[in-house]
Amino acid sequence: MAHSKFSFTGVIKYFTLLIGVFVVLFPPYVVIVNAFKSTDEFNSSSSMALPNSFLNFDNFIAVFQRGGLLNGFGNVLIIIAITLILNILFGTMVAFVLGRFSFKLKPVVFGAYLIATIIPSITTQVATFGIIKSMGLYNTLGAPIVLYIGADVIQIILYLQFIRNIPVDLDESAMVEGASLFRIYRTIIFPLLTPATATLIILKTISIYNDMYIPYLYMPKQSLGVVTTILMRFQGVNSGEWNLICAAILLILLPTVILYFFLQRYIFEGVTSGAVK
Amino acid sequence: MFGTLSYNKQKTIIIVSFLTIPLLLLATFTYYPALKLIYYSFTNWDGYSPEKPWVGLDNYREVFANPAIFKVFTHNFAYFAMGILQNIVAIYFAIVLNSKLKGKNAFRILLFLPYIMNGVAVAFMFGYVFDTTNGSLNMFLNSIGLTGLGQTSWLGTEGLVNYSLASTGFWRFMGYNMVIYIASLQAIPNDIYEASKIDGAGPFQTLWRITLPNMKPVIQLNLFLTVTGALEVFDLPFVLTKGGPAGASETYVQKVVDTAFAYNNYGLASAMSIILLFFVVIVLLIQQLVLSRGGDK
Numbered sequence: 001m002a003h004s005k006f007s008f009t010g011v012i013k014y015f016t017l018l019i020g021v022f023v024v025l026f027p028p029y030v031v032i033v034n035a036f037k038s039t040d041e042f043n044s045s046s047s048m049a050l051p052n053s054f055l056n057f058d059n060f061i062a063v064f065q066r067g068g069l070l071n072g073f074g075n076v077l078i079i080i081a082i083t084l085i086l087n088i089l090f091g092t093m094v095a096f097v098l099g100r101f102s103f104k105l106k107p108v109v110f111g112a113y114l115i116a117t118i119i120p121s122i123t124t125q126v127a128t129f130g131i132i133k134s135m136g137l138y139n140t141l142g143a144p145i146v147l148y149i150g151a152d153v154i155q156i157i158l159y160l161q162f163i164r165n166i167p168v169d170l171d172e173s174a175m176v177e178g179a180s181l182f183r184i185y186r187t188i189i190f191p192l193l194t195p196a197t198a199t200l201i202i203l204k205t206i207s208i209y210n211d212m213y214i215p216y217l218y219m220p221k222q223s224l225g226v227v228t229t230i231l232m233r234f235q236g237v238n239s240g241e242w243n244l245i246c247a248a249i250l251l252i253l254l255p256t257v258i259l260y261f262f263l264q265r266y267i268f269e270g271v272t273s274g275a276v277k
Numbered sequence: 278m279f280g281t282l283s284y285n286k287q288k289t290i291i292i293v294s295f296l297t298i299p300l301l302l303l304a305t306f307t308y309y310p311a312l313k314l315i316y317y318s319f320t321n322w323d324g325y326s327p328e329k330p331w332v333g334l335d336n337y338r339e340v341f342a343n344p345a346i347f348k349v350f351t352h353n354f355a356y357f358a359m360g361i362l363q364n365i366v367a368i369y370f371a372i373v374l375n376s377k378l379k380g381k382n383a384f385r386i387l388l389f390l391p392y393i394m395n396g397v398a399v400a401f402m403f404g405y406v407f408d409t410t411n412g413s414l415n416m417f418l419n420s421i422g423l424t425g426l427g428q429t430s431w432l433g434t435e436g437l438v439n440y441s442l443a444s445t446g447f448w449r450f451m452g453y454n455m456v457i458y459i460a461s462l463q464a465i466p467n468d469i470y471e472a473s474k475i476d477g478a479g480p481f482q483t484l485w486r487i488t489l490p491n492m493k494p495v496i497q498l499n500l501f502l503t504v505t506g507a508l509e510v511f512d513l514p515f516v517l518t519k520g521g522p523a524g525a526s527e528t529y530v531q532k533v534v535d536t537a538f539a540y541n542n543y544g545l546a547s548a549m550s551i552i553l554l555f556f557v558v559i560v561l562l563i564q565q566l567v568l569s570r571g572g573d574k
Binding site for chain 2: 024120248
């Protein structure tokens with residue numbers, strides 16, 4: 001207690017913060033305690049009571065066996081890996097061109113990305129669906145990949161901020177050495193964008209992992225489930241068995257929550273640098 | 278070989294080759310569908326037959342004449358109301374967490390936590406929390422003595438279901454808004470506060486005259502996202518209630534998706550989408566108007 005000055009506003013502050021934390025943690029708490037209960041125990045105990053043992057993994061095993069969750073994790077990982085590689089490539093390329101060169105159509109290109117964000121993507125799915133089908137990507141992992149790889153305006157703004165901080169002298173001295181512009185992109189700009197890329201990888205991974213709509217609509221095939229669609233199917237089949245569903249929810253929440261606690265600094269950075277300014 | 282070209286030529290090649298694929302993607306998956314959508318909205322295409330009969334403005338007339346379609350917008354209102362409340366709470370917590378406080382970081386990390394959680398998992402989690410008989414919300418209310426409230430069917434009562442669903446959105450996104458507000462607070466230079474302190478400003482004066490005006494652009498941005506988010510709600514009711522009970526929680530986008538994919542009425546669904554797009558643009562325009570009148574910010 002460095003300064004134990006007891007002030008009224010201080011009490012209010014902590015009180016409201018604690019309420020906030022309680023509200024945030026209450027639903028996950030309920031899911032955690034019930035995921036470890038056997039069906040009998042679940043039926044006889046209060047939904048807020050602690051389980052007899054936190055070592056009862058039967059529900060989790062059942063989820064893996066019945067739900068095909070492993071397959072779902074596999075599919076979503078493939079989608080994330082391929083998407084990230086292409087998305088980062090395209091994102092840095094667009095940002096390099098917009099950040100380093102001036103040309104007539106530059107405002108048009110930037111404007112096109114800007115306007116794209118106000119088009120509600122769910123509503124254009126009606127037409128996108130036809131395109132995906134005609135490309136032969138319906139019910140393949142290619143469908144979500146092509147829909148995710150495009151750079152968005154927030155990504156471009158994020159990269160542009162970093163590019164502006166890379167001194168142009170660096171490019172110029174490379175040019176004096178006779179380096180081509182492509183070489184400048186590859187050996188100077190791209191590596192110096194790594195911090196932004198790292199942040200993007202985290203944010204993009206979380207958003208693809210959490211997306212429900214695109215996999216639901218474009219990959220209804222059983223074997224192509226990702227974690228979200230598998231959870232939806234699983235809930236549909238086991239709708240009464242809340243202890244099992246809680247285990248499934250927990251298994252799906254866990255990876256991102258762990259990632260979050262390790263990388264929260266970069267996540268905050270990415271969220272704020274995209275949105276503020 | 279490439280390196281021997283003049284930098285001007287290289288520049289042209291780089292611009293063209295670096296932009297081709299990204300712009301092609303943007304055109305294929307954003308602009309082309311949007312244009313297609315406009316075209317479909319003038320037909321009564323069913324989604325699969327080869328011919329797309331032109332019907333002119335009939336679909337638009339139908340949307341405006343059919344009260345059942347527009348009525349669902351009233352369901353979206355709950356999300357709008359909750360969104361406003363969410364922003365107020367987020368600003369409050371942002372200001373609190375930007376002041377001198379122990380454990381600031383821990384609070385910030387915990388309050389942001391829901392944002393990174395999987396939406397479908399969160400929806401089911403709340404499905405369980407809101408459950409009438411097994412649900413932990415009612416159990417909790419009973420345990421603190423609010424037995425009257427503890428019998429409520431949160432997702433089964435018509436007037437309530439949208440607020441229950443919207444509160445799930447509140448739970449998920451409050452921390453996101455808060456973090457953005459914190460960032461905008463940290464961008465306010467400290468000497469303004471010091472100067473106002475010297476001038477004898479109280480805490481509320483500081484809040485009204487310095488903090489909030491300086492946050493204005495970010496508040497505007499978040500309000501835009503709140504309004505458009507409220508117009509475009511889809512996943513929560515889709516996953517949790519399937520629009521029930523008796524269509525009481527059906528949202529506009531859900532109706533669009535159903536009209537297209539369940540009733541095979543692509544033409545009408547497209548017209549509904551275009552109308553939604555118009556609303557979004559109108560919100561944006563109003564905001565720009567208000568923004569530009571509010572000074573040179």
